[in-house]
Amino acid sequence: MRLTVVGCSGSMPGPHSPASCYLLEAEGFRLVVDLGNGALGGLQRYTALNRVDAVALSHLHADHCLDMCPLWIARKYSDEDPLRSIPVYAPSGAAERIARANDDPDVSGVFDFVTLTPGRHLIGPFAVTAGHVAHPVETFAFRFELGGHSLTYSGDTGESPALVELAASADVLLCEAGFPDLPDLPPDLHLCGRQAGQHAARAGAGRLILTHLAPDCDPEQSLAAAAGAFSGPVSLAAPGQVLDLG
Ligand SMILES: [Zn+2]
Numbered sequence: 403m404r405l406t407v408v409g410c411s412g413s414m415p416g417p418h419s420p421a422s423c424y425l426l427e428a429e430g431f432r433l434v435v436d437l438g439n440g441a442l443g444g445l446q447r448y449t450a451l452n453r454v455d456a457v458a459l460s461h462l463h464a465d466h467c468l469d470m471c472p473l474w475i476a477r478k479y480s481d482e483d484p485l486r487s488i489p490v491y492a493p494s495g496a497a498e499r500i501a502r503a504n505d506d507p508d509v510s511g512v513f514d515f516v517t518l519t520p521g522r523h524l525i526g527p528f529a530v531t532a533g534h535v536a537h538p539v540e541t542f543a544f545r546f547e548l549g550g551h552s553l554t555y556s557g558d559t560g561e562s563p564a565l566v567e568l569a570a571s572a573d574v575l576l577c578e579a580g581f582p583d584l585p586d587l588p589p590d591l592h593l594c595g596r597q598a599g600q601h602a603a604r605a606g607a608g609r610l611i612l613t614h615l616a617p618d619c620d621p622e623q624s625l626a627a628a629a630g631a632f633s634g635p636v637s638l639a640a641p642g643q644v645l646d647l648g
Contacts, residue, residue: 403426403427403428403528403546403548403549403551403553403646403647403648404426404427404428404644404645404646404647405424405425405426405553405574405576405644405645405646405647406424406425406426406427406448406642406643406644406645407424407613407639407640407641407642407643407644408420408423408424408425408434408441408444408445408447408448408641409421409422409423409438409440409441409444409641410422410613410614410615410639410640410641411438411440411465411614411615411616411617412465412578412579412580412592412613412614412615412616412617412619413465413580413614413616414439414465414616414617415438415439415440415465416615416616416617417617418641419444419615419640419641420438420439420440420441420443420444420469420641421438421439421440421441421464421465421466421468422436422438422441422460422465422466422613422614423435423436423437423438423441423444423445423469424436424555424576425445425448425449426528426546426553428526428527428528428548428549429526429527431455431456431526431527431528432449432453432454432455432456433455433456433457433458433525433526433528434454434456434457434458435457435458435459435460435544435555436458436459436460436466436467436557437457437459437466437467437468437469437470437473438464438465438466438467438468438469439464439465439468439469440469441469442469442472442473442476444641445469447642451473451476451477451480452476452477452480452482454473454488455488455526456488456489456490456491456525456526457470457473457488457489457490457491457492457513458490458491458492458518458525458530458544459490459491459492459493459496460541460542460543460544460555460557460558461493461537461539461540461541461542461557461558462492462493462495462496462499462539462540463539463558464503466557466558467492467496467499467500468503470490470500470503470513471500471503471504474500474504474506474509474512474513477512477513478511478512485511485512487510487511487512487513487514488512488513488514489513489514489515489516489525490513490514490515490516491516491518491523491525491530491532492515492516492517492518493517493518493539493540493541493542494517494518494540496515496517497509497510497513497515500513518532518542519532520532520533520534520542527548528546528547528548529546529547529548530544530545530546530547531544531545531547531568532544533545533564533565533567533568534564535556535557535558535559535560535562535564535565536559536560536561536562536564536589536590536591537557537558537559537560537590537591538590538591541557541558541559542557543555543556543557543559543562543564543565543568544557544568545568545569545572548647548648549648550648551573551647551648552571552572552573552574552647553572553573553574553576553647554568554569554572554574554575554576554577554605554607555576555577556569556575556576556577556578556593556598556601556613556614557578558578558580558591558592558614559578559590559592559593560587560588560589560590560591560592560593561589561590561593561597561601562601565577565601565605566601566604566605567605568605569601569602569605569607570605570606571605571606571607571608572605572607572608573607573608573609573647574607574608574609574610574611574645574647575598575601575602575605575607575609575610575611576611576613576639577593577598577601577602577610577611577612577613578592578593578598578612578613578614579592579593579594579595579597579598579612579613579614579615579619579624579628580592580593580614580615580616580619581593581594581597581616581619582594582616582619582620582623582624583595583596583623583624583627592614594624594627595612595623595624595625595626595627595628595631596627596628596630596631597631598610598612598624598628598631598632599627599628599629599630599631599632599636600631600632602628602631602632602634602636603631603632603633607632607634608634608635609634609635609636609637610628610632610634610635610636610637611636611637611638611639611645612624612625612628612636612637612638612639613638613639615638615639621638624638625637625638
């Protein structure tokens with residue numbers, strides 16, 4: 403499977419990156435994971451929009467889902483005949499959320515919303531395990547598996563035993579580090595670099611990639627803090643970064 407980082411800016415688009423968005427490809431199947439503000443532009447560098455086969459949304463905060471609105475426009479007015487309706491795996495209430503943001507109730511002919519529940523799902527060729535993590539709204543982390551390789555994506559989360567479980571022995575943990583490394587961080591919101599490193603270490607992940615990097619945080623500081631807590635390879639996500647697993 404191939405991971406392309408489309409956007410990795412935390413909480414909002416940044417000067418160098420859209421908000422959260424990742425493209426996961428295997429066997430000709432294209433799964434978009436999160437579609438935050440500004441991401442649809444970047445996504446078109448890596449795929450035609452009518453080649454997207456499915457979308458998975460970790461949660462319904464704006465910086466993870468708002469570019470579903472322009473994707474809806476692109477799908478609705480595409481010259482595809484007949485127009486395919488693509489599955490969107492998302493927390494409960496996603497259809498209403500996107501319709502409200504779009505100010506148009508009719509998003510159903512373009513997207514088939516599938517309400518995510520914790521557990522195993524088959525999305526195209528990917529075996530996906532979804533689990534609730536610690537964030538103020540219902541939020542999922544995902545473990546994607548194919549051909550003996552595994553990638554875990556944290557979504558947005560504070561400290562979370564469920565994330566450690568989902569990342570157990572994963573080849574890669576793509577983990578948010580939305581907070582700067584400061585004492586007394588609020589719980590159940592975001593992780594800092596040190597906490598991301600601790601989660602990777604507890605999980606025994608092969609490699610840690612820090613993402614959801616907020617524009618006003620120092621990424622090098624997050625990287626150093628993560629490296630202090632995790633002995634494996636640690637790097638920062640960057641838009642356009644491609645990672646081939648297997
Ligand atoms: Zn969030």
